Amino acid sequence: MNTISPWAATVQADLESSVVIWEKEWHKYNFQAYNAGDSLWIAVTWPDRGKMAFRAAFGMNSCFTITNMFDDGQTLVLNLETRLGRYEVIIAFPDENTAILHYTTTFKANQPLLIPFWPRDIIPLTQKGSVENTNGKIHMHQMGSRSGILFASMTKPKTGSFFYFQDLGSLSAYCEATQTTVDDTVCGSWPEIGFKLPSADDKPLPSDKPYIISDAYVLFSEDIIEDDIAVTHQFLNNLAAVYRLLPHPEIIYHNWPEITQNCLNDIYSNKGCWTQTNGSPYLNAYLCDYDTPAEVMVQLAVLMPLNELKHWYGETHSVYNDLLNGIDAFYDQKVKSINRWLPALNNQLDNSEIQKKEMVMDSWYLYHPLMNLTRLALKGEKKAEELVLKSIQYAIKVAHHFDYQWPVFFKMDTLEIIRKETEPGKGGEKDVPGSYAHLMLLEYRLTDDKRYLNEAERSVKKLAGCGFHIFYQANNTAFSAGALLELFKITGKKEYLDLSYACMACLFKNMQLWDCQYGFGKNYTNYFSVFPLNNAPYTAAYEEMEVYAALSEYLIQAAAIDLLPSLKILIAxxxxxxVCRLPFYYPVNLPLEMISEEVKTGEIQKELWIPLEDLYNGxxxxGQVGQEVYGAGVGFGAMIRQYHKVKNEDFLLFLDYPLINYRKSKQSVLFTVLGSAEFECNFKIVLPENRNIKFQVFAQKQIIEPAAKSNLLLEYTVAGGSAVKVSWK
Structure with missing residues (x-):
């Protein structure tokens, strides 16, 4: 038997003694509204008679009087009053084809009110018996400021599942007025689950206007999902179904070529970005951090995007050669592999953190630089190829030693485990088997040696059964998804595609699908952010850039398969x-008052085009961690993926969805836009100054006119999946 609070103990009896004030049948589900005194409930009955109640409004120590009710068959509007204020509840069914309930509640107080308590808004019901005797399984719920999602199945009585999505962005005005936050508001313990309005303990809710206090979407299913693969797939489908219905923030266009030049100039010229060791220049991890020895990941995190930029521009920046010339020094003869720190500076490690000790390696950190070295080798860099082939046997040796299940920290020379688990009982870095497989597939491409393909297959078997727990670090989970997709394309084994989708579900579970427009969050667009770790309180520049790049490549590589339709929507x-959001990592794009005065590492120079590591909303x-020099590749990565050069022409094409099948034919360019036909992306022609060119743009063979035009831009919208032709004269 579950223990319950007084706010749950009486719900069943309250509803049984209350009169139904409204009722509707929708997709075999029955919906009833009840005024139960201090709560307005929406009771939902499944086709098999299982039942659950959703508290649409709470009277706060006061009872409701209904003052008006309007029902047009599709939308119900209820106006309610208590001694404390006026409420409006709108109940709607926004999707003709799916059992989705949407209810929005606003409240206008009669006087300023402190709100120290609010009950959760979901309670399971029974035909006979009591609430505390029900059971359910919560597949996932909100963590921190991620999306306001709760996905659960009701197992006793055996009923079905539901996917609850609270659009937390709608509560921004409430949070701004009360100086509260929506972090961790959608969770709970069975049977009291769902959303809990943030408590306004210190600053009262004003009586100046109505405030939205709930904006919930609930998708119902008769399935009780128990398989870890099924639950992750269903999560993606449910999320896409709700995403179709959400209001989406306006897209802001940024001049990425200009941003890229600013970044290059500042990296090259600012001494705070660099340190010298044995006559060679190395990038600091953080601006003006001269105490920490150079790290191989830091050098390669900028070198790899610079390599992409070199191929895009057709010329090499001097920073590129400086970084390339210095990577040999990271090879450690003791272990026959590149090391995290320059071996020559091991005596300068200050032991202040676990990883800042000689020979201590963070598992993912071993493989990440080897990935970038191999990517450079595949681009023709012989030095990188030599270095990675000298190190790869050690990487495989470590994988075998740990049986493809990596701890958090280990000693490189002895393979002694320093920290086994991320948290007690949670296991080690669970997505490293996937990122290791990604490395092995890169080696397979480089050498055509099937031993690496076999290694990849052995490793990913450790991801089976992990479900939502695959995720350790966002970029590594994204690499895992790509590796599994590639294995599916090579072998045809469906289990790899299923696991790839599970990785994708882990990524989207750790995103913020709402726009925080309160506190400092209102100074920048933070919609669709991805968090670097399960418990990270902030988003991070480098991890976001790598997830963005990996998902761009994923969508391109998946063009040849029958990709899950929900992923065509969500990834694109x-x-x-x-592309719209990443520029806000640069402090020049943020107001000074939202940048931390205290910095953990190095210092912040606001005028530099070097990103902050950490962005908080609310x-x-x-910038509490520091200004992240190794995140400087953000601009390079975005520009080369979204801007497309036209041979022998001086204009650029910009598209904020990925594209394939790009080709030029005389005075025209043709390409195919990826993504779903249900959504549109932004296509722009970036014009050169003082040149008159006439363009015609066709999408699906229909001519389209620019939505806006200026001297430097022609702006269009095109649907995902469109075949586009651009011609000019």
């Missing part, structure tokens, strides 16, 4: 918002 839309200041 994530990319579109990433009331926390950003």
């Amino acid at each position: 839309e994530f990319i579109k918002y990433a 009331w926390e200041k950003s």
